[in-house]
Amino acid sequence: MGFNPFKEKGIPIEKQTKPWVELNVKPYDSSTVDPYTRLRGILMNGIEAEAVQFYHNFHRHIDIPELRAQLATLRRIEQQEQKMVNWMIPAEESTLQVTIGYEQLAVDLTAALAQAEQDPYVKAALDFALLEDFDHLYRYANLLAMTDEKKAESIVKQFTEIIPGRPTVIEHCHPVDTVRNFTDRSKTSAQTKLHIETIIAAEQQTMNFYMNIGNRLADQNGRGLYQEIAQIEEQHVTHYGSLTDPRASWFEMAVLHEYNECYMYYSCMQSETDDKAKGVWQMCLENELTHLQTAAEIMKKYENKDPEEMFPDSMPEPIVLKPAKEYVRSILSSQLHYTGDKTKMVPLNMSESQDRYQTFLTTSNDDFAPSQKVVQDCINSQGEDYRVETEGPHPADILLSRRDIPDQKSLLEFCKNR
Numbered sequence: 001m002g003f004n005p006f007k008e009k010g011i012p013i014e015k016q017t018k019p020w021v022e023l024n025v026k027p028y029d030s031s032t033v034d035p036y037t038r039l040r041g042i043l044m045n046g047i048e049a050e051a052v053q054f055y056h057n058f059h060r061h062i063d064i065p066e067l068r069a070q071l072a073t074l075r076r077i078e079q080q081e082q083k084m085v086n087w088m089i090p091a092e093e094s095t096l097q098v099t100i101g102y103e104q105l106a107v108d109l110t111a112a113l114a115q116a117e118q119d120p121y122v123k124a125a126l127d128f129a130l131l132e133d134f135d136h137l138y139r140y141a142n143l144l145a146m147t148d149e150k151k152a153e154s155i156v157k158q159f160t161e162i163i164p165g166r167p168t169v170i171e172h173c174h175p176v177d178t179v180r181n182f183t184d185r186s187k188t189s190a191q192t193k194l195h196i197e198t199i200i201a202a203e204q205q206t207m208n209f210y211m212n213i214g215n216r217l218a219d220q221n222g223r224g225l226y227q228e229i230a231q232i233e234e235q236h237v238t239h240y241g242s243l244t245d246p247r248a249s250w251f252e253m254a255v256l257h258e259y260n261e262c263y264m265y266y267s268c269m270q271s272e273t274d275d276k277a278k279g280v281w282q283m284c285l286e287n288e289l290t291h292l293q294t295a296a297e298i299m300k301k302y303e304n305k306d307p308e309e310m311f312p313d314s315m316p317e318p319i320v321l322k323p324a325k326e327y328v329r330s331i332l333s334s335q336l337h338y339t340g341d342k343t344k345m346v347p348l349n350m351s352e353s354q355d356r357y358q359t360f361l362t363t364s365n366d367d368f369a370p371s372q373k374v375v376q377d378c379i380n381s382q383g384e385d386y387r388v389e390t391e392g393p394h395p396a397d398i399l400l401s402r403r404d405i406p407d408q409k410s411l412l413e414f415c416k417n418r
């Protein structure tokens with residue numbers, strides 16, 4: 001029998017409140033931390049932040065005092081978990097260094113989900129945005145190369161390549177071309193629903209992070225780079241957020257959120273190498289089991305439905321964060337030239353959105369994009385761009401050179417001729 005979170009025993013809710021001294025964990029050591037421990041922390045911070053925001057929205061739509069009080073109780077624990085997890089990051093990591101972790105997570109998490117995803121449309125959505133976050137990692141790494149002694153390689157440790165993806169300058173789609181079809185929850189597998197939940201939470205946390213910390217940089221172009229990439233994260237949250245079935249009730253969504261928290265802490269535990277971090281994942285998992293069972297009781301009480309029917313008897317295979325260089329390169333070779341076309345993701349030359357896209361790009365970029373300038377500045381100051389290119393030359397000719405960067409016009413030409 002596998003792990004069924006509806007049946008496992010968790011920590012009673014009244015025992016979940018922790019004193020400050022336990023919440024204020026000692027941060028990890030940046031020089032020795034396993035990059036994947038860092039990424040699991042960033043991921044679970046995103047999952048917890050989503051849980052908090054979800055419960056705030058839920059209770060604002062509910063008029064039953066007893067239930068609102070119950071949601072406040074659950075939400076307070078989510079807040080506590082979020083603090084504990086996010087406070088694992090030490091102060092010595094600068095905003096930009098933390099950002100490298102955010103984008104490394106986006107790459108390796110998206111690749112892990114895409115490879116496990118059975119629904120072809122959801123997989124296509126993951127592959128599509130994968131190449132964009134992959135490019136963000138490269139742009140921020142170039143900024144870091146110019147402004148910090150610490151290079152991105154010492155953060156990602158060669159587990160993730162740092163080379164151009166779909167260049168950020170051409171990622172900007174018209175908003176109407178960023179909304180996808182929603183999945184049908186009566187037909188979608190639990191695993192697909194969990195993948196969607198996870199990627200929304202991670203991308204949303206990145207969006208929120210850039211909204212708030214993008215102005216903490218002294219470098220004027222760096223500030224612009226955060227603004228530009230933050231708009232793509234908005235695009236990503238729209239893109240992934242549109243995949244969930246909007247017809248699910250608040251009660252059903254609460255169960256799915258809690259199940260996903262169990263699933264992701266369980267996944268983190270399976271692959272964690274650091275004992276202290278593993279202890280955090282385990283404790284949070286034990287909290288989440290009770291949250292899930294509470295959300296299930298709430299659903300039974302107010303909707304008269306059994307949420308266990310929405311899930312298999314045991315949890316799907318855990319999501320393990322690990323190097324995905326080959327996978328990323330395969331998508332880079334085959335889908336660099338894709339763009340959004342209403343609900344579809346298609347090669348540029350097959351899209352009906354071309355006019356809209358070109359107009360939107362020209363208006364946004366206006367002959368200048370911080371994501372281009374950051375690489376040009378790096379070339380000007382260091383002779384070439386910053387890369388961690390471990391698997392050979394770049395698979396796309398147009399992005400081979402480390403001394404010349406293609407402009408918007410030549411990138412679009414390249415994409416159209418693919």
Ligand SMILES: [Fe+2]
Nearest residue numbers: 051078081261
């Ligand atoms: Fe939580």
Ligand SMILES: [Fe+2]
Nearest residue numbers: 103106133136
């Ligand atoms: Fe990104």
Ligand SMILES: [Fe+2]
Nearest residue numbers: 133203233236
């Ligand atoms: Fe993203």
Ligand SMILES: [Fe+2]
Nearest residue numbers: 258261288291
């Ligand atoms: Fe929870």
